Amino acid sequence: MAKVSILGSTGTIGKNVAFTLARMDTVDEIVMFSRPQSLNRVKGETYDIYDALAARDIDCKLTPTCDFNEIRGSDIVLIAAGIHREPGMNRLDLAIPNAKIVQCYAKKVAEYSPDSIILVATNPVDVMTTIALESSGFDKMRVIGVGNHLDSLRLKNYFSRKVNINSSEVHTRVVGEHGNHMVPLLSSTSIGGIPLKYFHYPDLNVRALVEQLKNAGNTIISKKGATEYGPAFAISNLISMMITDSHKVLTVSCYLEGEVEGVENVSLGVPAVTSKKGIAMIVPVHMNDFEKKAFLDAAEVVRDTTDKVKKSLNI
Structure with a gap:
């Protein structure tokens, strides 16, 4: 049973990854984690995705949550949370504010899902990969950035x-x-x-x-x-x-x-x-x-x- 958790699931990337991954029919459960103030929105996303999956006869459990306990037992945890890049903004301009988010989430992953793989999508992704690695304490082969x-x-x-x-x-x-x-x-x-x-x-x-x-x-x-x-x-x-x-x-x-x-x-x-x-x-x-x-x-x-x-x- 493959389980993937997405931290930052109401963002443009997070919700689209959930939908695209569910359609691939290779994952049994996708945990869509959000902040408490966005929980209703992420619930709406799951309802919408379920409607789409019904047309393809795909059975994939979608779990909307703001409780870190739900990410326990994940095979992969995707960190996709962060502020967005505006037109003309370089990815490196995002480094410090997004690093604070990645640092926090990487520590939570280490606490609640210590055997998982951390996949980093937050930009600048190469910098964030190192932040996630050092914040989690994981082996480097289990902390991966989407990269190139x-x-x-x-x-x-x-x-x-x-x-x-x-x-x-x-x-x-x-x-x-x-x-x-x-x-x-x-x-x-x-x-x-x-x-x-x-x-x-x-x-x-x-x-x-x-x-x-x-x-x-x-x-x-x-x-x-x-x-x-x-x-x-x-x-x-x-x-x-x-x-x-x-x-x-x-x-x-x-x-x-x-x-x-x-x-x-x-x-x-x-x-x-x-x-x-x-x-x-x-x-x-x-x-x-x-x-x-x-x-x-x-x-x-x-x-x-x-x-x-x-x-x-x-x-």
Whole structure:
């Protein structure tokens, strides 16, 4: 019996993850946790989701609550609570206020569901992954940030649409920070099994696609106010892969201790084997000189922000 708890379930991401995950029919129970003042709203969300599931004959228990006792026995606890990013706002601008929320919730998870996996979606996600890790006291393989999983899916989609080819034929990955210092691994990208540097297609402007990728979040927020479907599906996909013990390699934020390019004491997006126990293995990855420098720069930026946040929280 798989059980997933969502902390911050009335937010745009939280409620969409609940709906998307329930539709995947891989989880038996989803606990939708909210603050007491939002309990009626989260109850309304569950009623609405139940109506949708009825059309698909899906039986998934939805538990609206503001009681931490309800998260006991969770396989995965998603922390999706936090203030929202406004148009033009950098993810790093959210660091200190959101860190206070993540710190509080990570401690509660450690108290009420000590055997669970913590999955962090709150931005800036790489910084928040370290805050959740140190606040919970969990093993680092059980504290995971959504990281560059969404970025990797976006880049895959951009290439697919640009060259008019099925997305399953595109193999690409984005590492580093989930933000301005993301690093697309173009040196190992392939389309139809052909390395990108040998793939010739009219008007394929890779640099423009990378810029589109880096601005994707702000572009969507400026036009509709929030990102919801993309992040929700990426997070639900990640949860489903872990619940089903798929051992797929996904790009998630992990606390590094030298596994990739010797980077230490910071959480960054890297390829990792996901399993029902969390991260089974952090996968070493080859980068060219340009990518390696960008990855090291990302590590420095995220580490600096993380240190400032930890100092503000007295961690």
